[in-house]
Amino acid sequence: MSKIKLTTVAFKGTAEQEAQLRQVLDEINSSEHPSVMTALQRAQAIYGYLPIEVQTIIAEEMGVSLEEVFGVATFYSQFTLNPQGSYAFGVCLGTACYVKGSGDVVAKLEECLGLKDGETSSDGKYSIASTRCVGCCGLAPVMTVNNEVYGKLTVKDIPDIVAKYQAM
Template identity: 45%
Template sequence: MANCANCTNELSERGFRELEQFIDELSDKNGALISALHRAQEIFGYLPKEVQQFVAKKLNIPVSKVYGVVSFYSFFTMIPKGKYPISVCMGTACYVRGADKVLDEFKRELNIEVGETTADGNFSLDALRCVGACGLAPVVLVGEKVYGRVTPDQVKSILKEYE
């Protein structure tokens, strides 16, 4: 999926129509860039250059401004995420309790690095600063499901839940 052979299918006409409708319905287009990008990422799952160009055109702003925002904020991604995005909290409490070892085990099991997606498109791996669940440290998110007090030994069983 990282080399996305079917990007044109993923970037469907329907998706562009939905995004266009969202932007057209905005009462004030000035200052709407973040909202438009959030909606675009909800629709497409990521923000490739074609989507950034579309947003720039619809908001009548330079593509460079759109790219600047997309590349600055860590929430936005220009790379397709896996079907099951995995995020390992690397905040202080999680790190002190072994999050680095948990992250290393995910990298080993999935054979990918942070920021990458598995070849089958099932999993992507990210490290986060803090998820605000320090009492459960170390914390792993798979999609929106929270796993607390995760050890490296639990990584295989977590991944099996999504096979």
């Protein structure tokens, strides 16, 4: 049915973040055309993702239903319902990487981490996100983990890379 990836990570929003969000929503509500999309963009900038706690505040403050907010949040690929993991695995699915087998790399990574593309482990440590071209096609297929770049990967390389982060 749905490719929507709901988060299993516990919400750790702070009072400061909430105050910031409410201020942003006040601004948006007093603008000429208050839009849910703008609210979601600003909220994601504050929290890094859009969990139910955040979307509920947006719905209440903007006087729309939670489903209307969720509908927008799941329509646009710019929005994410999951926080980035402490170790964020990004696999390039751009043309060059894909031709060189990055699809298999994602599959192996999913297997090793027990997560699907777009998900974050419930302890918040690992996440997988397929990305567009990261701009170093010469290294295809490419994977990034936070700021580390791994190039010219094969499926066989993945278990060792994963093990390295699991040991950290």
